[in-house]
Amino acid sequence: MARAAGQGGVAAEETPAPSGRTRPRTVVVVGGGMAGLVAARTLLQRGLRVVVLERSDRFGGTVDSRTLGGFRLDSGAESFSTRSATVPALAGELGLGDRIVAPDATGAWVQLPGADLRAAAQPLPNSGILGIPADPSDPAISAILGRAGSLRAALDRVLPVGPLATRPRVSLGELVRSRMGEDVLTRLVAPVAGGVFSADPDDLDVDSVAPGLRSTMGRLGSLGAAAGALRQAAPAGAAVGGLVGGIAQLRDALVRRLREDGADLRTNEHVGGLARSGDGWTVTTEHSGLTRRLPADAVLVATEGRGAVDLLAPALPALAEERPDPVPGVALVTLIVDVPELDARPRGTGVLVARGVAGVTAKALTHATAKWAWLRDEAGPGSHVIRLSFGRAGDEPTAVGLATPDDDLFRHALADASTLLGVPIGEADVLDWDVVRWAGALPHASVGHRDRVARIRALVAEQSASLAVTGGWLAGTGLVAVIDDARARADALADALAGSDRTHPM
Ligand SMILES: Cc1cc2nc3c(=O)[nH]c(=O)nc-3n(C[C@H](O)[C@H](O)[C@H](O)COP(=O)(O)OP(=O)(O)OC[C@H]3O[C@@H](n4cnc5c(N)ncnc54)[C@H](O)[C@@H]3O)c2cc1C
Known part of the structure; x- marks a missing residue:
């Protein structure tokens, strides 16, 4: 030409x-x-x-990387779903098959509101999908829901399925609220959905974000059974994978x-x-x-x-x-810190934050050196990479997020990381940091x-x-x-x- x-x-x-x-x-x-x-x-x-x-x-x-503190770090997507062989197959075709890894098995936590925030942080069970528990009577789930919330969630087993399984235009929020109650929605599903889609469950089309969930519910008779079946149908092991060296x-x-x-x-x-x-x-x-x-x-x-x-x-x-x-944007603050107490991975691979946690503005924290062994090995003992994301769907324009200046975001990130990880992190512990902004980059269904x-x-x-x-x-x-x-x-x-x-x- x-x-x-x-x-x-x-x-x-x-x-x-x-x-x-x-x-x-x-x-x-x-x-x-x-x-x-x-x-x-x-x-x-x-x-x-x-x-x-x-x-x-x-x-x-939205797939990119940059160098920070001597590390090559993903700036946007940092993992992929293992529910299908799509990404491993592409990685294989491109000669990256031997770089595929699973994240650390410790899993993520959820930070719930409460007078004692340390007590209100709980490991997030991984038996269902999108935070929907396969078995609400599991003690790990009850610890998150409380007694009343667990009893309400258990009704899912006995309530007739009704038109929710087949009616058009059902949101994830409506489905979970109707079957398992408000506590499952706000304490489990909303933090997970907010972390993955940057959206409120009431705005998410359940058939798009969890294809097959409603029809499986119709067949098996409860939402919990359907969530468990979809989880089991996915390949064994972690729900996500990554690449040594980054996505x-x-x-x-x-x-x-x-x-x-x-x-x-x-x-x-x-x-x-x-x-x-x-x-x-x-x-x-x-x-x-x-x-x-x-x-x-x-x-x-x-x-x-x-x-x-x-x-x-x-x-x-x-x-x-x-x-x-227009879709909401997110601001990601990455901190490279020298804090040996974090070697113990106090909150597993990271923390999803429920709405209403006093004093915390981040919606999620990824403890990258806990999540990925290759990064931990690269960093060595005591050094840690932590990524916090700010900006929730439905936030007031004045809320901390995409439009907040870098220095303010940095201060919020330090305070939130200390609270969420239960380990004090001061400015003097920070070796390097940056802010990556993604405007309108997270369309949701x-x-x-x-x-x-x-x-x-x-x-x-x-x-x-x-x-x-x-x-x-x-x-x-x-x-x-x-x-x-x-x-x-x-x-x-x-x-x-x-x-x-x-x-x-x-
Ligand atoms: C912060 C963040 C974290 C994420 N984490 C994960 C994750 O861990 N795992 C996961 O699976 N997914 C994740 N995602 C989602 C995933 O990255 C996206 O779903 C996917 O990469 C979207 O790809 P795309 O090509 O459709 O869109 P985009 O990545 O938005 O690409 C669109 C491209 O079109 C270009 N463009 C736009 N207009 C024009 C024009 N007029 N002319 C020429 N070019 C144009 C843009 O510059 C851009 O490069 C994440 C997304 C974000 C923002």
């Missing part, structure tokens, strides 16, 4: 390659997060020519492999427009103040949701109604999500077989969902292009 030289602000055209029967079709992938990169890999494997256009100066989106290596290896295999990967390319052009598309990008137009046989949009709708709405006006609401996704998919399919959309805003939060969907969409796009080649040979 020839590229016309352009001056600042002047439109430059990339001319299409001469047409001929053997010319590989070109797919432009908009967005170089994990969804875009994985889709690009599938498209290349299907024999297509691929151009990835990424707005920022790096690939990976961002997946991004690094993908980018390397894509380049080796001939993908055209471009950063600092802000895609501002998509327009139909003959059988294909014209993609307009801004690069260093210069507008460029690229021809494409097909386009796969892998940006976040609001950006995707804005890009597609001119071609697909009906999509504007499906523009997702709100109630009715599956119907909305189906409507969006149908609108896109109606418009053109040479257009596809993927990404966490449609697939759901987490690498497994994002990777699976990106592959499926890329495969469907490749099928459609192969089909049109047969119908209209070039």
